[in-house]
């Protein structure tokens with residue numbers, strides 16, 4: 001009787017396949033394990049050694065090719081967890097195979113790729129959700145609600161700050177700080193405040209002696225009502241001061257202020273890419289996956305941040321990179 005119940009509930013879970021099982025996959029695995037309505041059914045990674053190791057650690061089937069994973073009819077959805085340059089190919093193959101897709105950020109390297117992914121998902125009646133995990137925390141949902149309800153009055157200024165050191169080796173895996181972290185800050189800002197009217201951008205390569213990639217960025221967004229938002233990210237330094245700004249969103253209004261931070265739960269263990277664990281960050285994966293499974297796949301509703309938001313964000317990232325390169329500023 002017990003066995004039958006377990007089998008029935010296991011059978012009714014949405015079966016997930018991972019494409020890519022590197023660092024971020026560890027966080028998705030932890031998040032997925034906390035979701036009662038879904039189960040990991042298979043993995044594929046182009047590195048056979050890593051795939052074998054994960055298959056043992058996670059007690060899950062390893063597929064010999066992407067095609068083999070996508071041909072498995074039991075798998076209803078895939079998470080694309082590979083580097084950005086293969087997101088488009090992997091997501092398009094999965095959509096063509098009839099799978100719902102959760103695709104890591106940045107969703108793609110080029111604007112036309114995101115448009116094609118959106119068109120194919122719509123034509124197939126499938127979900128293709130950007131893994132914009134920062135906005136799926138309950139704290140972020142409440143903050144958005146409070147802003148929309150006018151709890152803080154008029155909001156002249158907001159701050160989105162990220163200071164977590166990434167060494168050159170880690171950073172070499174990523175396409176630069178504007179795409180890697182600016183993307184997070186931009187979709188989060190968009191979720192909370194909507195469309196900005198204008199932007200200025202600065203980037204620097206402060207720390208890296210060899211890697212030809214910027215390690216700090218500052219974007220200032222001007223909103224249509226004249227309010228300003230400052231988006232700053234650094235891979236050069238970790239904030240070790242009192243009340244560190246590891247990741248902080250600060251909203252300052254005429255009738256009140258608030259701050260949302262990852263700093264309230266910090267654990268001395270490494271999971272995924274970071275050398276210590278921020279509890280609030282790790283939780284975003286569970287909330288994101290629950291939303292994808294329950295609201296998007298089972299409920300048929302769009303994600304909180306869609307491919308069209310990802311497109312707008314990538315447009316801003318490209319503009320920011322161009323403007324920063326052109327050094328459009330007053331030199332003193």
Ligand SMILES: NC(=O)c1ccc[n+]([C@@H]2O[C@H](COP(=O)([O-])OP(=O)(O)OC[C@H]3O[C@@H](n4cnc5c(N)ncnc54)[C@H](O)[C@@H]3O)[C@@H](O)[C@H]2O)c1
Pocket residue numbers: 019020021022023024025044045046047050081082083084086104105106131133173174180273
């Ligand atoms: N949402 C977040 O907070 C967050 C954090 C870290 C990374 N990411 C994103 O996750 C993605 C992966 O980053 P990561 O740090 O896990 O990188 P990683 O290098 O640790 O892992 C990527 C894995 O993909 C595999 N791979 C590469 N190309 C492949 C292909 N074509 N098919 C199958 N497997 C392939 C590699 O062998 C590797 O194991 C990136 O897009 C990154 O921006 C997101």
